[in-house]
Amino acid sequence: MTLDSEVLSLRQVPMFRDIDPSRLKLLAFTSERIHFAKGQRFFSQGDAADAAYVILDGCAEVVLDNPGGPVKVAELGRNDLVGEMGILSDSPRSATVIATEPSSALRIDKRVFLELLSQFPQMSIAVMRELANRLERTNAQLLSRSPRPV
């Protein structure tokens, strides 16, 4: 798999959808391609957030360490972006991500990612839009779950 195919994967990520191909290429080029064996951790809850990952192949699960034992909260598959919240909010990892089968991912270094955001407003706007969308979704979910407006 080469840079070009990784760029295609990145395009599938909602956050990067509207970004210029040459910028995506830069993002891909400055990222590392890493292979995880089954059961290997991308990162663990409480680690310092140093990178985001785009899963190129395989799948992984997001696990929360609860006092009662690990709880699986989400499943990730191809072209999913994970760990980006941590590097944007500069807080430790809020969950553990484990590969559930042999997977490969693009590791986007935090420093590089922030550097690119500060350099290309287009990318910042894309990220903001994505975050705003998520917030809206979350609000909607909250609204639908709560019995009546507070």
Place this chain on the structure above:
Amino acid sequence: MDKSLFRYIWRHSKRDQLIIFMVVIASLPFYYMSLDLPRKIVNEAIQGRAFEQGRQTAKFLDISISLPAWLGGHRFDFFEGFEVGRLHLLFGLSFLFLFFVLVNGAFKYWINVAKGALGERMMRRMRFELFSLALRFTPETLRTVKSSEAATIIKDEVEPIGGFIGDAFVQPVFLGTQAATALLFILMQSVWLGLIAAAVVGVQLVVIPRMRRELLRLGRMRQIASRRLAGRISEVIDGMEAVHVHQTARWERAEIGHRLYELFDIRFRIYKRKFIVKFLNNLLAQLTPFFFYAFGGYFALQGRLDIGQLVAVIAAYRELPPPLKELIDWDQQRLDVQVKYDQVVAYFAAEKLLAEHAEEEAEAQDMELVGPLEVRHLTILDAHGSALIAGADLDLRLPARIGVAAETGNAASVFARLIARRPVEFSGEVRIAGHDLTEIPASVVGRRIAYAGVEPILFPGSIRDNILYGLRQRPMTSAEQSELDRRLQEAKRTGNPLDTPEADWIDLSRSGAASREELDDRIVELLGRIGLRDDLYRFGLGGTINPERHPELAERLVEARERLHRRLEEEGLSELVEFFDPDRYNQHATVAENLLFGVPTSQSLTGRALAGDIHFREALDRAELTQDLVAMGARIAETMVDIFKGLPLGHPLFDQFSFVHADELGEFEKILKRLGMSGRGGATREDRERLLALTLPYVEPRHRLGLLDEAMMERLLAGRAQVREILFRHGRNDVRFYEPDSLNPAATVRDNLLFGRVNDRIADARERVRLIGAEIIEEMSLRAGIERVGLDHQVGPAGRLLTSPQRAAVNLLRCVVKRPDILVVDGALAAFGESRADAVLDMLTDETAGRTLLVVLSNERRADMFDVLVRFSAGGGAEVRRREAAGSVPRDEAASAAAE
């Protein structure tokens, strides 16, 4: 050094000068002969004057001297000569001419070599003397002396003086006689014309030097200005950090620009002056023939001078200007050099120097600095004249562990410096073991006292070199006699030292270790106690091993390599590392590493330079790889231009990721454009080389541009064989090839152990491999060996490659390993931070057991570990607390008790 350059030269080289002078005189007859012979060949052999009156033979090689008429005109025949025919005479004379030409050449060669050697020897002497003087600079001078200025003086400014020395005496004598002869000849032909010529020469000799005086003044200014420029440049380079932090590059540029203008201005004035003088000089030289033609012609017309004489005079005059001109040039050079010499001597003036102490004499003396330390009425003033220590009295018994503290100011530090015999102005009396401190010979101070100050002083070299520096006071062995003979002779002739750095200088006896190995172990242990063992281990992993010097370690490392490979296989982790295999392309290594399959030891095979190495390129051509690699480079350049184009120049991402530097992006764009064209305006040889260079650091799994497929890797592998063969054929020894079962002396310990490249595509690969490697090193007890290799780690200029605690540790251990009677630690612990400083202090107390340790304390937190605490009060008085009192008694009581 002598005030006058000529006295200095004469004092040190009169023998050589006289020899050269005599040889010059001896060469003159031969020179005269070679001038005279052509006349003889033409007259006697070719025109046949020797065969007039029908003679068939003429004399050849007859040697006789005819005295001039005023001495009686007697003729002495020494050798009758041979009677030869005309043709024989011609050839005989011609060969004789050739012989004299050769003899002259030989003379000239000998004289030039002798003059050169003389100059070089004097230069060596001067440089050495100046350096010796620099070692004696007083502390006050050192505060104002710029190191680079001193370096410029010793290196550059002495150079022209050396060039001049060979000519200093010989030239004026030689040229002077020549000129005087010509003048005498003219005078003999016609007194009047002679007087005219003499007058013009007189004007030349008087006026020109006068005009050149201004030139000298300017020359002096130029010398000082350019010396300051050198000093300023090195200041800026040394202080580059501050320049960058405050972004003052513009100001620095302006400042240097201004200096350059001043320098230019001076130089320009020198030029104008110089050419005016030259013009005048030429004019005067041309004026004389005018007089000759006008007045000489007048005399001739009047019949007071015959035409033949006039022609002879003019001919003789033609001989006059060249030596005269050279003489004037010599004089100019002399003044020039004298100015330089004066400047140099002034820089090293006596008042800036410490008194000289006779080394050999002091060598014999030695004394133990153990016994009472008595201080009487000690008063030390600070720079503003107020008392740091006022009339203090102390009585201590050495050895002791002494803590020194001060309520205010740096009295404690100044006292520590005083005890360490650093230059401190004081009044009163300090005696150690009955000896007046100021009268202890410097060599004893060097051996018996050590001082570790705040600023670590490191010299370029390894950590070991720096730590052992204090043991290098005198050579312990003398080097091989035979090899040294010539060098010793030269040293004697130039007043240089007879010691050589090749001798073993490390004084093991003082370190207490039985061998260098044991000493190494001790240093490693001490560094460990300072908490630098891990650093040392890391340095060791990054260091190289010479298998000839450490055959055992080399062998064991190869063993460890095999064990690591086995272990990785056993644990099913072999995909973490791709090992170097002579018969396989290593995907995780760069293209260059794969082609070279070894470690370069010269710049020409390292980095981008490899693409320009002719032998490497020859191998690529042979393997028919050049074209493909250039095409590959073009694809890389294209991608780089594509993805990095929008980034501003100097963006950090460039340096981190790009194959090209930010400011090269435009150039590569142009190269790509040219590559698309053919013929004129197409890609040049240099363009291809630059593209080729781009492919060298390429690693497919890391960069993922899809440029290397299986077929290309196979071809690169074939190229590897070609590279090796062709480099070998050309006798290149600047690459050490990887061999699976032996140690590569040019590769780091880490690379030798791993013998491959980590597969970065696997998560955490590097960390996992590191852990397994550390495990094996532990199992095979290789750690100590690797730590010893770490001692070879280079500290860089002024130790800049080390961190500040590392520097401080090296500085401190230098004092510890020589086991001084008195170890003074003044601020050297500051770099360690509080918790580590405690460990260092413990180490110091253990290491100085039975000897004196004097530590300047910034606070009294650890005062209880000293036998004695000396405290200087704000008023400058000293109080002493012994351990019995110091430990438990509250401070106030202790102080009052001591004050009683």
